[in-house]
Amino acid sequence: MDDRKLRKLIGDVKGGRLSRRGFLRHMAAVGLAAPLANQLLAFGGVAMAETKYDYKPTKAGGGGALRVLWWQGPTLLNPHFAVGTKDQDASRIFYEPLAAWDPEGNLIPILAAEIPSRENGGLSADGLSVTWKLKKDVTWHDGKPFTADDCVFNWEYGRDPASAAVTIGTYKDVKVEKVDSHAVKVIFPKPTPFWADAFVGIRGSLIPKHLFEPYKGAKSREAPTNLKPVGTGPYTFVDFKPGDIVLGKRNEKYHRENRPYFDTIEMKGGGDAVSAARAVLQTGEFDYAWNMQVEDSVLKKLEEGGKGKIEITEGGNIEHIQLNNTDPWTEVDGERSSLKTKHPFLTEPAVREALNLLVDRGSVQKYIYGRTGIATANFVNNPPKYRSPNTKFEFSVEKAIKLLEDAGWKKGGDGIRTKDGKRLKVVYQTSINQPRQKTQAIVKQACQKAGIEVELKSITASVFFSSDVANPDTYPHFYTDLQMYTTTMPQPDPELFLNQFCSWEASSKANKWQGRNITRWQNAEYDETYKAAQKELDPVKRAALFIKCNDLVIKHRVVIPVVARPRVSASGTKLTARLSGWDNDLWAVADWYRGA
């Protein structure tokens, strides 16, 4: 799909010949996630829509206590330091961003008065800046007004390397200017079609300038407010014990009408996922539990208790298998999987295609993940409404055998195929996690039928996912032929996501295995397309280039997607929790209520 066709589609939406949903479905099929597709429409002059949410309570308060259970306890309450989702969620009770992502990838104003668009003058035509108008009469929990100075301060705080904030990636390249007391301008170094990163969503929560200013930079750790948050959010701070509990009570001056419904909120941490599911689904001690990493069959059994239900939220996580393009078994200059080597057979298209046919995604979903892992052939994840009906996956041992036969791989005496003295034997690694070991077994079985020998390797998660330079078993080292894990796409813009296939990002000893291209796939056409997209001024052309990047990855079978991993949580039968796969679980905690 080139930019002309894209432009025509956007025109169709504007002219009413194509529905917004239809457009998003088209985009999803070619690898653009819903939030970016929505932003494209905004550039084309089609304002963002808000997914309808039915909020029933007619007054704030009176809902009693909201009790939520996170089986990993939150450890800190400063959104700029929040590494894990548990900390981001806990901070979100007290702090808010300017805007947040709803389940369909639309931006919803929170502290912003409106979403910037071309019509309201928020978006500049050249893509070099975006102006946010802030809501007036919003106050911090201590009564001080929320103004544009606070936004500017958050930018300074986040981008200062000495603060050691995790939001540095969001703020380091942009510039933020105060326009007036209730408007800020975010200026980009180059035309940026994806303008909604700073001050938006997970990393966009804002902290008050008047309390954090003395603690910017190297003293960031000492701020007393790190542990006693003062935000603009629906609940004010009561108590916090790291790793155990966060307590809040209703913010009576909350800036959104009739919200929040609950009088107090309690977020309890610790324990394990199964008992957390029990506490919601079976005993009803808690209203909501996060991240149910529990086998679906167990969840189904617990649901029979009738006290709660399982909520599945589509998001951006994909369990996928990576194919090594370099030779993991030859050491060159002190490293294996060196860029100077080439994998003896995994670089052969026929072998890659055959492996793709040998992953029985249907069975993986049916027998292992159930509702918690949906078989997919697409590397770009998307809400089910937009999932293209055309993408399909196939499992066929016969076709795989035929492909290998045609490519000259003949079965030897031991049933394993060989060609030019090379044996089709792969080592397939993943982290220790029951569903992953079961998936490994399913793949191994199919491969053996097709004459590929598979040796399975499982590594403790804390080693596999570490950035330890000295340990050869981490996933960035990739010292085996195949490996499997879940990749996340927490940011809707694909630019960062797609750089994991660029040649210069290849993980190697030289960059201490910090490069993001783990498969070491190197393709000149991809690199050029990606670079062109980075430089592209026109958002539509840029989107078209990203679509091409995605096509190249799929065409060359750089990775084999297995299942999409939606977010799974448990909530009480009466609780209405507004969830979004593009933001934190508690992104809209002000909208939660308990109905009859």
Place this chain on the structure above:
Amino acid sequence: MGNYLLRRLLIAIPSLLGISIVLFTVLALAPGDPFEELATNPNVPPEVSAMLRQKFGLDDPVYIRYVRWLTAMAQGDWGFSFVSRVDVDDLILQRLPTTLLVIGSSQILAILIALPIGIYAATRPYSLFDQIANTLAFIGFSLPTFFTGVLLILIFSIWLGWLPFVYRADIPATGWEFYWEHFKQSIMPVTVLGLFQGASLVRYVRSAVLDVIRLDYVTTARSKGLSERVVILRHVVRNALIPVVTLLALQMPAVFGGAIVTEQIFRVPGIGSLLISAMLSNDTPVIMAVTFVFACLVVLSNLIADILYGWLDPRITYR
């Protein structure tokens, strides 16, 4: 005595230093990285975690890190958690009350069960009561706490719905209700731990009493015409309890250390759960502080046990 105490304390210093070196080295060699989540998050540039590592001094050689830790510790600075960026001593102090309450009451429960049963069983060895007590004790200490814990949850929380199984240190109630809620939520964890510890203690008390009850002076006491009650309580138990008291003194560190498994099952925010979550997130300063506190407590309670020996048994002298 003063001389002895001073000597013992001086000997404790090198052993604590040795322990800290071993702990530190093992932690430094263990795989993992406190900034693991940063490393796998594509939105955080690798420079950030590199900078954090540098800022927290993680890239320095192990011995430099150790010396830095030791000098800070000597000045009373326990360091701060990499994960929550909170001072370690604050974290430990927050967890201490709950730990002492839950584990302490389970120890008391264990003693309250073990003493009478153990003594009574020993006075009537191989009787029906002794057989039953023995059998129950064997069952008690062969069932791991993670099994009995989950079993109790199933019975009392899920089937009967009587007791909550999520422990909450902050209860939003006052007065009697506050204590009642605390009592209700403590029943299961305290029972699980108390029965487990009590079971092994029963066996210990029984054998200690059995050893003493056969001695000649007990026969003498009986032939003097003393009542059985006086013989057992004044003459037998007092002597038999010397080793039991030592055992209890040596269990003191365990009281502070909490019970990792039980705390995890019931979500008791004690030191054990602090340690396990610190380990899972490779939060070295917290692991180091907690384990080092344990080491100090072990050394200290050894000393206390030795001193208690002399107090209970005047035949032992210190030189």
